[in-house]
Amino acid sequence: MLKNYLLITLRTLFRNKAFSSINIVGLAFGMSCSLIILLWVNDEMSVDAFHEHNDRLYRVLEKQSYTNGSVFVFSSTPGPMAPVIKEKFPEIELASRVTWPENRLFVVKEKSFYQEGRFVDADFLQMFSFKLSQGDTATALKSMYSIVVSKGMAERFFGDENPIGKVLVMDNEDSFTVSAVLDDIPSTSSIKFDYLISFDYYYKKNENWLGQWGNNNIRTNLLLRKDANVAALAGKMTQELNAQVEGSNVTFMLQIFQDAYLYGKFENGVLTGGRIEYVRIFLIVAILVLVIASINFMNLTTAQSAKRAKEVGLRKTVGAVRGQLTAQFLGESMLMVAFSSMLAIAISFLMLPIFNQIADKQLQLSLVDIPSLSIFIAIILFTGLLSGSYPAFYVSSFQPSKVLKGQMKSGTGAAQFRKVLVVLQFSLSIILIISTIVVYKQLNFVQQKDIGFNRGNVMYMRFQxxxxxxxxxxxxxxxxxxxxxxxxxxxxxxxxxxxxxxxxxxxxxxxxxxxxxxxxxxxxxxxxxxxxxxxxxxxxxxxxxxxxxxxxxxxxxxxxxxxxxxxxxxxxxxxxxxxxxxxxxxxxxxxxxxxxxxxxxxxxxxxxxxxxxxxxxxxxxxxxxxxxxxxxxxxxxxYPFNYNVMDADWDNLYKSEERTGRLFNYFAILSIIISCLGLFGLSAYAAEQRTKELGVRRVLGATSPVLVGLMAKDFARLVIIAALIGCPVGWRLMHTWLQSYAYHIDVDLLTVFLAAFASLVVALGTVGYHSLKVALANPANSLRYE
Known part of the structure; x- marks a missing residue:
């Protein structure tokens, strides 16, 4: 039986090459697009997840309240605090201060390079799971003049020589001995560095300002004991600061370190989101693209269902039950999804390097990698069940008596359902078009906005x-x-x-x-x-x-x-x-x-x-x-010569958003193309079904424009309904997104109108090809059709 089902499926696919190709290609692009987005989402969600003690690793935040009603949350903390609270409060197992990235010049003989790194306390390597290829995490930073270097930095200065015990001169001033070499830092780490030096050295050099409890200038990270009461500890830390700084307006908060990357946005002292907002948006886009591709499949499959009616009738007559037929057609859907998935893998491998370049990521697609494989299997199952479920239940519901008597017609229920799906598809497309236009205009507004001074033609160089x-x-x-x-x-x-x-x-x-x-x-x-x-x-x-x-x-x-x-x-x-x-x-x-x-x-x-x-x-x-x-x-x-351009600095403030905006635009355009691909197939089917009708109308004197309009108006009506749904939803979503900017554009009516008009033009252009082809056909051939 399975062999019989497989043969029939393959024959059906080859008999309807055009529709099968549209289905497979549309699904493949949708699956590939979703796969890449979900790989990106998984990568974002995995940032800092590799640390062994994630559940006990916290960063210290300061909540500063002012009398004018302003409340700010900063990750900067007092320089002397970490060793004091570690000693006073037993809940704290380990503590480390961490500087902001420091770009320092290192020299070994004739080699000199700037490297970016951090000054940290000795506990740092025991708190965080940065592995060493050489050296001991417990002793690597015990000495004030020890330095831990990355593999890349070691190779840059020492080549193939063993770097342990070698000396590096920093800023042409102090010498540091290499005590350990880091393994490659995971790409999912939010902390990047090429070297680590003891914070004791940094403190000694800057004690005049770093040693004051009233100054906030470095970050503090804590590893708490398993039984620690986080809220109570934050309160005790606040009390300690109040004892050190008279009239302090600071309240300490502790945040799980892994959460900091995604949840770093505070408004009026309250956590309101952060990068997680973009992750959610792209997750929704991934789902929408799959839904749009699946809608194409459902539309084209139900449109072609009349051709399978006699087969269903015969199978039911000889004893097949509805469950068997449902399983058969669902299996056919899964097979097409399997074909699409193989094409999707090829497309993904081709697109991933380009995506990584735009997104500044190092994503890899490996079907032996558990996260990648899990995502891919989930996409296949989701797409197969979503796209195949309705066609399978619909086709298996045909009544043998009507089919075998030739009374089976493409029911109004299926036709209405296809219309609903087209409306849904184009509603989603219109929402994406509105989003694309608004994101582009806002990013352009950011770049062109008068910021209060002229940053053009300005360069600068730091003192050395x-x-x-x-x-x-x-x-x-x-x-x-x-x-x-x-x-x-x-x-x-x-x-x-x-x-x-x-x-x-x-x-x-x-x-x-x-x-x-x-x-x-x-x-x-x-x-x-x-x-x-x-x-x-x-x-x-x-x-x-x-x-x-x-x-x-x-x-x-x-x-x-x-x-x-x-x-x-x-x-x-x-x-x-x-x-x-x-x-x-x-x-x-x-x-x-x-x-x-x-x-x-x-x-x-x-x-x-x-x-x-x-x-x-x-x-x-x-x-x-x-x-x-x-x-x-x-x-x-x-010192090597370095200079900066202020225009580039301003652009860098929005580099992440610019990347995100570009990716969003590409995926939105791709989803619209997938929608048009499905509409192309549907219009071909509609033109095929009305071939004889259009031939008769042509003989009776109807002109080609009239015939094209007759064909196009049904689809135009659906797109207009989609616009009435998608435009207000898109406006609302983008209005909410823009509130994250203190200065932003407004979502004007022109933007909404352009989205609706663009969808209508694209839809009519897609439908118009088949309409014009049939309208221009010789009526004699049309009337001989069938």
Whole structure:
């Protein structure tokens, strides 16, 4: 019997080559698309899952509450805290401080390279499951001048030699002995580094600011004992901070370390999501693509069902029961899905390298890998059951008496169901089109938005070597270069820095009032170089020596302080730096536009300068680079030359979103193509069914446009109904998504109309091919049809 079923299935497939090809190809693309998306989703969900003690590994968060109603959550914590709380609170088994990524120069003989790494406490390698190929996790970081290096870093400096015991010189200053070599860090690790150095060294070098409990500047991670009460421990940590810092506005929170990657977005002190939002969106897209491909299968299979009616009637007459027939047709569906799955694997292997490049991932498809195999089997079963269930039950329900008497017609129930499926399919497509347009427009808005200063033609270089000692000479040398318009020094990149304080006092401030102010230091040419707008007062000037004690604030700070006129108002910073506000600069974005512009002040503190900025003339980028390179060669020859472009920095803030947007667009377009593929098959079937009718109408005088319109109007009506459903749903979904940005576009009616119109045009274009083909056919041939 199974052999008989298989032969009939194969004969059916070959007898209807066009419909079979559309079904198989449509399913294959849908399955391939979903497979790749689900591999990406699985990879995102697996980030940091490889750590052995995941259930006990936590990161420390600070919840800072201010009197203006602002509540912020930061992962920065006090430098001295980790060893103190580890000793005081027995719930803590291990603790490690971790710096932000540090890009340092390492030298071995004639080799010198910048490497990115971290300074961590000795407990770090015992808390996290980063394996060593050489060395001992318990002792690798015990010495202040030990360094743990990655395999790649070891090979870069020492080649095939054993790196253990070898010496690396960092920043042309201190020497470190290699104590261990790391295995390759898993691609699913959220912490990346090429080296690890003892935090004791970092603390010794920066104790003047790192040793203060009131400063938050590094991350703290804890490994808790199995019986630890997490909430109670967070409360005790808060009490310890209150004992160290008078009037603290901080409450500590503990978050499972693995959750940090996906759940890192807080609003007003409450966890609201994070990257998990994109994971959910792509999971929905994967399901929608499979559903759309399955709808194609159901539509084409039920449309062709009349051709199988006599077979069903005969089988029932000779004793076949409905269950057997259902199993047969469901088996046929599964077989087609199996053919599609083989094609899907080939497509996936071809698409995966391109996907990895766009998504910046290292995904691999291996059918011997349990996660990949599980995902693939789940897709096959889901698609096979979803796409084959209705056709199997529908075809097996044919009544033998009607079929064998020739009374079997394509029932209105099946036709209506096909229409419902087409409406559903195009509703989903319209939602995806709206989403595609909105994502594109929002990302374009981000790139083109006026951020309060002109980032174009701006380059910068961080201080190295003796640059800081020769600022005046460097300033003049760059200023005299014909390719450079402006030169300025600053302590921070104005679109990416994290310094902030609430220890600022102004006239009229309530004693218990606390407001967080971001801040950095800049010279008298900074506002001009960045082409910022002074809306009140003036900028720093060499004509006023007292400006080294004065401040420039932004409009948000002026509002937070409650001043109608801010210029000449007195300010005191940290209880000792007394000055006045000399100017108010127009609000500019110094963070992602996901966040609103917060209060900020700029001070003139030359000892803090660490970056030289230049604005070059249009078309003189290469000359400007050469000028910076000459400075580096003259004052920091031991350091490789590095420079940055501010436009690129701004783009990097949204690199992840840009990648996600591109991927979303590609999958949305693919799903629309799959929808059109199914519509192409349905329109071919409809044209075939109405061949004789159209021939008669042609003989009676109907023109080709009339016949094409007659064929197209039924499908156009379905697409219009789909638009009435999909447009409001798409609008609502995108409106909700845009709320994650403090500054965003609106989902206007034009966008919704374009989505509906595009769907209608695509649908009519797809249907029009077959309609026109039949309409232009010779009526004599049409009337001889059948």
């Amino acid at each position: 070597g003796d640059v800081a000692k020769h600022k005046e000479a460097i300033y003049q040398q760059l200023k005299d270069n014909a390719a450079i318009e402006h030169v300025s020094f600053s302590s921070a990149n104005p679109i990416d820095f994290g310094n902030s304080t609430s220890n600022l006092v102004w006239e009229g401030k309530a004693p218990d009032e606390q407001i967080l102010f971001s801040n950095f230091s800049a010279d008298e040419d900074f506002v001009t170089t960045m082409q910022m707008d002074i809306v009140e007062g003036r900028g720093f000037s060499k004509e006023f020596p007292t400006d080294t004690s004065n401040f420039i604030i932004n409009e948000a700070a002026k509002k937070a302080m409650g001043f109608n006129v801010a210029a000449e108002q007195s300010l005191t910073l940290w209880g000792e730096r007394k000055g006045k506000i000399i100017g108010v600069v127009k609000d500019f974005h110094f963070q992602s536009i996901h966040s609103k512009v917060e209060p900020l002040f700029i001070m003139f503190e030359p000892d803090w300068f660490s970056i030289v900025f230049i604005r070059h003339k249009s078309g003189e980028a290469q000359a400007a680079i050469s000028a910076l390179e000459s400075i580096n060669k003259q004052y920091a020859s031991a």
